[in-house]
Amino acid sequence: MTSVDISRLLAQGAQRLLEGGLVAFPTETVYGLGADAENPQAIARIYAAKGRPANHPVIVHVAPDADLTYWVKSVPAEARALMQAFWPGPLTLILPRAQHIPAAVSGGQDSVGLRCPAHPIAQELLRQFARLKPNGQGGVAAPSANKFGQVSPTHASHVRAEFSGLTESELMILEGGPAQVGIESTIIDLSRLDRGIGPVLLRPGHISAAQIGAVLGAEPAHPDAFAPQVSGSLKAHYAPRTPLYVLSTAQLLNRIEKERIAGRVAAVAFHPPGDTANSDVDWYPCAADPHAYARDLYALLRDLDERGYAAILFEQPPRTLAWQAVNDRIGRAAAAFS
Incomplete structure (x- = not known):
């Protein structure tokens, strides 16, 4: 595929997102099932396609030059340090959600998960989508592109197999080769710092607790009973059909x-x-x-x-x-x- 073909497909993908449609795209972790993070109807299409419970939050993906203050109430120093060290990359930060951001992306919670992916196709899709948005903010809500609870996709062919019942007009799939990390991002909760809680490791990933600790001066704590619910936190998840x-x-x-x-x-x-x-x-x-x-x-x-x-x-x-x-x-x- 030529660079012209890729540019054309990315432009189509950004337009599809603007129109409220679904676009599956590659990241360095797994393939994501994306929709406009500010469009509750589009987010509902993600949940319907995956069979995902409505109270299970999704992660908002943003471009490297995104203005995070648009998405969250505040960006604490701890978040900025982790972003400097690991973004773009497989790290999701849970922060207090800005009031105008739809609660649908957070499963109704007051927090929101933000990540800046490292994959070049994901980054360009996010940039082009932001340019189309009137407010210049192109966040894409994107859980893994698979049915809820099943094995996450690391190749475009996995996405096609998972959603074979959807037509191209219902789901656009962008090719980007195999995922290089292969498992979902590390998730760190920073949403309760003002209450003296955190940072907390809510989901382990490619970026380890030790690496987080090296940046923050202390390793993140284990999840407590009042930690925000996040993707991949259910006891049974990522499961094949075979025992x-x-x-x-x-x-x-x-x-x-x-x-x-x-x-x-x-x-x-x-x-x-x-x-x-x-x-x-x-x-x-x-x-x-x-x-x-x-x-x-x-x-x-x-x-x-x-x-x-x-x-x-x-x-x-x-x-x-x-x-x-x-x-x-x-x-x-x-x-x-x-």
Whole structure:
């Protein structure tokens, strides 16, 4: 595809957003399902397409040169420090929502999640959309482009498969290659600083708590009972349709014998056994690096989910801070079957 073709498609995508339509677009984390963040009817189309509960907030994506004071009541020093360090990038900040921003993007809460994506196509879409808006503010509400609770898409083909029932006039899909991070953004709550609460890590991601702590001087706290609800916070989430279990090495080997009764099994392990002659088990090696593991995780889950296995068994990754985001995602995927 030529640069002229890409520019034309981006212009069409920005116009589609202005008209209240849906546009799926690539980011460095996963593909997002986007709509005008200031148009409640457009936001409702996101929720309807995904089958998403109306009280489950979405994240507003903004361009690198966006005026954040338009979207939030205030931008504290902590937010500015994190933006300086990690934006554009896979970090979402939860801040007090400006009164004129629709509550629909926040599930009715007084806070709003903001992120500036690093993917060049996402950035140009946001810039072009902002230029079309009369107020010059082009925020795009965009959860992951999949049905609610299912595996997030990291390729445009995943989006097409997920929303095969929608026509091109109902959903425009922008191509942008595979996502390079592969899991959703880190979410930090800064919305309660005036009450002496925070920063709080609401969802782990590619940017670690240690990296956040290095910027702020102290690592973010764990979520409390009164923390804002955010995307991906449900116990069961990111789940394939095939039953999935996360097991220790010994448990995995024992479980294989049990699951063989039900049919063929996929086993994802760091060091698959040399003897893989068992015709009821297909072994899949996984990356030893947490970032490489995360990048490939959702594509692997989608692939295995389509192969008709009786079960998918994952060897438990290390329980260290470096693996926190990976363990969060596969733990929530497995929770649907616990």
